[in-house]
Amino acid sequence: MKVDTKCIHSGEPEPRIHGAAVMPIFQTATFAFTGAEVGYDGVRYTRCNNNPSQEVVAAKLAALEGTEAALVLGSGMSAIASTLLTLLKAGDHMLIQRAAYGGTYDLVHHQLQDLGISATMIDIAAAADSWQPLLQPNTKVIYVEAISNPLMEVPDLPAVVAFAKRYKLTSVIDATFATPINLQPALAPGFDVVIHSATKFLNGHSDLIAGVVAGSAEMVNQIKSKANHLGGSLDPHGAFLLHRGVKTLALRVERQNANALMLAAALEQHPQVAAVFYPGLRSAPRYELVRELFINGGAGGMLAFEPVGGMEAAETVLKNLKLGMVAPSLGGVETLVTRPSTTTHVGLTREQREAIGIGEGLIRVAVGIEDGQDLVDDFMQALDAAAAAAAAAKPAAT
Template sequence: MDNRYFHPESLMMSHGYKPALSEGAIKCPIFQTSTFVFNSAEEGKAFFEVAYGQREKGPNEELGLIYSRLNNPDLQILEERLCLWDGADECAVFESGMSAISTVMLEFLRPGDILLYSKPVYGGTDHFINKVLPQYGIKGIGFTNTQSSEEIIMEMKTKGLGQKLKMVYVETPANPTNALFDLDECRKIADAFSNEENDIVVCVDNTYMGPLWQHPLKLGADLVVYSATKYIGGHSDLIAGAVLGRSKHMKRVRTLRTFLGNMAGPWTGWLLMRSLETLKVRMTQQAENAEQVANFLLNHPKVEKVYYLGHLEAGTKQHAIFKKQLFSAGAMLSFDIKGGKKEAFTFLNHLKLIKLAVSLGSTESLAEHPATMTHSDVSAEDKETMGISERLIRLSIGVEHYSDIIWDISQALENC
């Protein structure tokens, strides 16, 4: 029994938590405290030495609790559990997905550096890359999944930009089109310009797949980021983010988080631990529902095109990436309604069960209009190039009975 390998979904109930330290409580309590008492001055000194990177933690030494900006039992246990899904050395939880993303970029990028990023990305990420980072002298260069690694490498060399490259940032599947990017190819790009003095980081936003359906760290990525608000939280009742990776990169992420002070609080950590217990059950049901919805939309006379990973044509490059990188087609899909913004808005305004709201990955099904909502700040040129048109509608499929979701979509389409 002691030697058995338990699956992550089994360990979500208990990993990292010792009931004996909390009066025998079967669930981890909420440690709603700002600071922690040291047993001695020597102990406090030792804890700070490790926390501030003045020395490495000893082989059998446990990181002591100091102050909730540095560590808190709810966050530590949560972070240990999240590592189990992705196979990460360490995890750091943040107060939002954008907080996690911006912290990673600010830590690994400096004025004069170049960030190579996949297109499309979430609208908030696009804004940070193209509107905020340039104010710090950092330039973002976008690439699409139609470009090969060889083409991108050649373009960077021709323009003399290779030595300025510091990060390859990839969102796959991409929001909102489900475009897939080959992480092997992204690793090749980073390695082509990496050397002892220039360690180019590959960072993957895995929000669309959650910890269950894709494991970027096992596919060549150095860091993976999540909006933990989505599947990890999964109940539309919290905001959080997470970064996972190897210790050498996570040490830097954790240090900046400490001094930016943008870690999540204990209440959020407790809620996320609760959500992890049902993560696989929820995501499995959502994926099954999404397949039924996508099949319904595929032949509907008022639907022009469906963007769903389960419908990728065998033999294509996108299908090959899907088979190599993903364990599921997921629960996110988009479709082009016949017509334009008028028809899209009419559809959205007639939904009865599905909620018209942004965000994704929650228990309830959600619908939104990317061109005027989540991706409204993306340039008109990029929208056109990436297919984020006014007829595009994004659906996040929840855990309701699939026949009810389909009924709602059907009756809304009838009004268009």
């Protein structure tokens, strides 16, 4: 089955429950006990991630990732925290890419550090050889994101997996920005654990917080056991919403790939744009890798650009957009825009942001499924407005 077909048919109960075409919602905290002989795993209790509403969507996601198993949780952060707390204990060390999502950065560099787990940042733009001196005898995990936020850098993912194998590390990837439509990192290049904030593209409608962990049955069971004790399970109605969202994932992501490429190409041509960051552009640093590794070269629905004129110009662009809503988050059907220096990366100082290439004027765009030309027209008129405002502000030459 192709991935589009799996979105609809994989993981569904056979026979259908009471013949229902759509998986019913098991809105219950507990289930009648079936007997002592089934042991702990047989006790159905929704916090223990064994409610059928959770299991069905998890099975569909495992099919999409090509993994033996998957687990759905109450948020992307729950998926990340449960995974890292399973793989690491006090005294252990991990490697993590420098520009990871802010919530992950805080978890790793503050909360995990408080528990005696240390981390060293690696530069994903540099060759894997440069990470070797950062290894410690207690290094257990290497953690990267498929496409970084907000500069949309793609690590050399095969090199990350090869490095992990060579030094016996568990390789973990947050593939939220890529989605299993564009990349199935457990299949190629072979990551051990795949994580998603299902809040984003997997659900796709900006109306749910959820997370996913996928990997071997043994790995997912270990993480599930930890998650069962930490709490943070996905409630049955949330599981239903995620299940419904995933059915249209392939259609949405195909449109988002196309819209983002079209918008990125148009932005590159606009004189009011200083730089565009999108992994599907020929000018992107790992364009060839994306073409080879990402399915059909689909580079996702996230891009960023820097208008000429910095923060003031960026604010004028945001004010003039009619379709792009100014809000953090991403992966929904509607286009969202944000200035990372005021939202996702507000926790860093201006100097820290500049050191990793995040200018005050950088605009991140989470492209929706609107008509591509409508989006291009909207961004072009907003950039024209910024250009006009800049020209009007210039003192007339005498």
